[in-house]
Amino acid sequence: MALLNVNDLNAYYGKSHILQGVNMTIDEGEIISLLGRNGVGRSTTCKSIMGEVPPKGSITFRGKEIAGLAPHQIAQSGIGYVPENRDVFPGLTVKQNLNLGVKPGQGASRWSEEDFFELFPNLRERQDVDAAALSGGEQQMLTMARTLMGDPDVVMIDEPTEGLSPQMCQRVADLLEEIARRKIAILLVEQKLTIAMKISTRVYVMGHGQIVYEGTPDELMSNDEIRQEWLEV
Amino acid sequence: MDWGFITVTLLDGLARGLYYFLVSAGLTLIFSMMGVLNFAHASFFMLGGYFAYIIAQEWGLTFWIALPAVPLIVGAIGMVVERFGLRHVHKFGHVAELIFTFGLAFLLQEFVKLVFGQDTKPYAVPEVLQGTLFTVGDQPFGSYRAFMILVSISIFIGLYLLLTRTRVGMIIQAALTHPNTVSNLGHNVPLIFMAVFGVGTALAALAGVIALPTDALQPGSAARLGPIIFVIIVVGGLGSLNGALVASMIIGILTTMFDASQLSVFSVMEAVANMLGIEWSLLERPTYELRRLMIGDLIMMSTKQVGALFPYLLMVLILIFRPQGLLGKRES
Ligand SMILES: Nc1ncnc2c1ncn2[C@@H]1O[C@H](COP(=O)(O)OP(=O)(O)OP(=O)(O)O)[C@@H](O)[C@H]1O
Numbered sequence: 001m002a003l004l005n006v007n008d009l010n011a012y013y014g015k016s017h018i019l020q021g022v023n024m025t026i027d028e029g030e031i032i033s034l035l036g037r038n039g040v041g042r043s044t045t046c047k048s049i050m051g052e053v054p055p056k057g058s059i060t061f062r063g064k065e066i067a068g069l070a071p072h073q074i075a076q077s078g079i080g081y082v083p084e085n086r087d088v089f090p091g092l093t094v095k096q097n098l099n100l101g102v103k104p105g106q107g108a109s110r111w112s113e114e115d116f117f118e119l120f121p122n123l124r125e126r127q128d129v130d131a132a133a134l135s136g137g138e139q140q141m142l143t144m145a146r147t148l149m150g151d152p153d154v155v156m157i158d159e160p161t162e163g164l165s166p167q168m169c170q171r172v173a174d175l176l177e178e179i180a181r182r183k184i185a186i187l188l189v190e191q192k193l194t195i196a197m198k199i200s201t202r203v204y205v206m207g208h209g210q211i212v213y214e215g216t217p218d219e220l221m222s223n224d225e226i227r228q229e230w231l232e233v
Numbered sequence: 234m235d236w237g238f239i240t241v242t243l244l245d246g247l248a249r250g251l252y253y254f255l256v257s258a259g260l261t262l263i264f265s266m267m268g269v270l271n272f273a274h275a276s277f278f279m280l281g282g283y284f285a286y287i288i289a290q291e292w293g294l295t296f297w298i299a300l301p302a303v304p305l306i307v308g309a310i311g312m313v314v315e316r317f318g319l320r321h322v323h324k325f326g327h328v329a330e331l332i333f334t335f336g337l338a339f340l341l342q343e344f345v346k347l348v349f350g351q352d353t354k355p356y357a358v359p360e361v362l363q364g365t366l367f368t369v370g371d372q373p374f375g376s377y378r379a380f381m382i383l384v385s386i387s388i389f390i391g392l393y394l395l396l397t398r399t400r401v402g403m404i405i406q407a408a409l410t411h412p413n414t415v416s417n418l419g420h421n422v423p424l425i426f427m428a429v430f431g432v433g434t435a436l437a438a439l440a441g442v443i444a445l446p447t448d449a450l451q452p453g454s455a456a457r458l459g460p461i462i463f464v465i466i467v468v469g470g471l472g473s474l475n476g477a478l479v480a481s482m483i484i485g486i487l488t489t490m491f492d493a494s495q496l497s498v499f500s501v502m503e504a505v506a507n508m509l510g511i512e513w514s515l516l517e518r519p520t521y522e523l524r525r526l527m528i529g530d531l532i533m534m535s536t537k538q539v540g541a542l543f544p545y546l547l548m549v550l551i552l553i554f555r556p557q558g559l560l561g562k563r564e565s
Pocket residue numbers: 013018036037038039040041042043044045084
């Protein structure tokens with residue numbers, strides 16, 4: 001049984017029909033990349049899975065229907081989401097931000113603050129600093145770490161490397177690999193193919209609110225037609 | 234200068250400013266959450282007074298029972314209003330929410346009229362607190378004002394510690410600015426909002442319990458306080474708790490000074506002229522002209538009467554020269 005199963009997912013912003021029957025599955029510990037050009041609905045897919053945009057269709061997580069639940073209930077059931085806007089909580093320190101990632105009533109977690117401080121010594125140094133004072137890259141690390149503190153079984157990460165320096169992109173890749181090592185499933189929304197191709201087990205390509213291609217990274221790399229039609233600009 | 238008078242007036246002003254802050258703090262929190270002003274907020278202040286009057290005087294359970302019980306009761310009513318009213322209206326946008334709170338304010342006012350009538354209820358200061366605590370010069374400072382100051386300050390310290398030192402407080406702070414992100418982390422934001430609304434209304438009710446014995450408990454109590462609180466949160470900066478505190482103090486202290494002073498505008502002008510060493514006779518002609526222009530009535534008024542204009546004048550000036558309020562952040 002798939003960990004997360006999305007079946008004929010539709011979503012609307014007012015009258016515009018953005019997701020038009022998205023189908024995808026994610027198995028335990030899989031790393032899936034969701035690729036596609038700007039505006040095809042990748043972020044909306046994450047938001048509807050999370051319940052932030054009302055979903056039509058079926059979304060099951062460990063066999064349980066979650067479409068229609070409130071976002072906090074979906075998070076509680078084990079889905080993590082790192083949105084593309086990197087919003088750290090200003091006025092709270094780095095440490096406090098991390099602490100808010102811990103869910104109410106959460107038991108033992110696969111992650112501790114210390115894990116992230118080891119991966120990003122910058123966060124350790126700046127743990128008592130107002131999170132709003134961090135650089136863009138540090139904020140990205142912090143929001144990913146904050147979501148992981150809630151110990152999700154699958155985490156959706158929306159464009160984590162956007163606008164980051166090559167060193168910072170490498171840091172993001174390091175964390176993604178660490179997540180994979182701990183057998184946590186990832187749905188990675190990316191524009192840059194390099195990272196996605198390197199770590200993914202499977203990729204989905206999205207176009208016009210639907211999945212237009214599914215395959216392994218190698219298959220996608222050898223399929224020029226799909227890449228030209230749906231990815232390259 | 235009469236230092237006794239000044240000291241006691243300042244202390245009285247402090248007591249007033251603090252209870253204004255009890256009300257405006259709740260309104261500011263609720264504003265940050267909903268993004269619209271809650272016009273019914275002062276109605277919960279009035280309800281606080283009526284509930285306290287029933288418990289303390291009609292049922293004879295004393296003020297000391299009413300003091301903790303009323304904020305709990307009114308806070309619970311506030312939560313019901315949020316859960317079964319505002320939360321549904323929210324879907325239809327800000328205008329609908331605003332109209333809902335307007336309607337609620339009128340509803341509560343008419344309800345109170347229906348049940349208690351138009352007249353002022355004899356809701357009084359408890360006996361033990363009726364005396365004078367101390368005098369400065371020959372000016373007495375009442376025990377009850379000191380009690381008001383004590384209660385308000387303890388509540389604020391508690392609230393401040395809750396918001397800044399506890400995990401729940403931090404979740405609340407984050408939820409006010411980033412509700413979606415906080416939900417995505419697994420926190421029940423609708424529940425947090427209901428609780429914030431409840432706490433905000435409970436604070437307003439507490440202000441009603443402690444302030445209305447020094448004022449008049451009547452159906453108009455809400456309508457009299459509402460505009461002042463509105464002014465305070467605009468002057469302080471919408472959504473800024475610190476701003477609400479500063480503006481509450483400024484308006485509380487200055488309006489108390491105006492109320493207490495026995496001066497007329499004319500005598501103030503005379504005194505200022507004296508201080509500046511201007512020969513009064515030089516001003517006689519302009520004063521005469523002003524009177525002819527019928528502004529003369531204004532000059533003969535007491536500062537108490539003119540002082541009533543002060544908060545609104547301040548608000549207009551702030552909106553012109555610093556639209557984001559004293560401590561508010563500019564809208565981006
Ligand atoms: N809040 C919104 N209201 C109305 N339309 C929206 C809203 N958010 C997104 N859209 C529209 O929905 C479509 C899909 O947006 P989405 O954010 O899912 O795209 P995306 O694939 O994540 O691309 P990118 O992040 O590069 O913009 C776009 O055409 C966008 O203009």
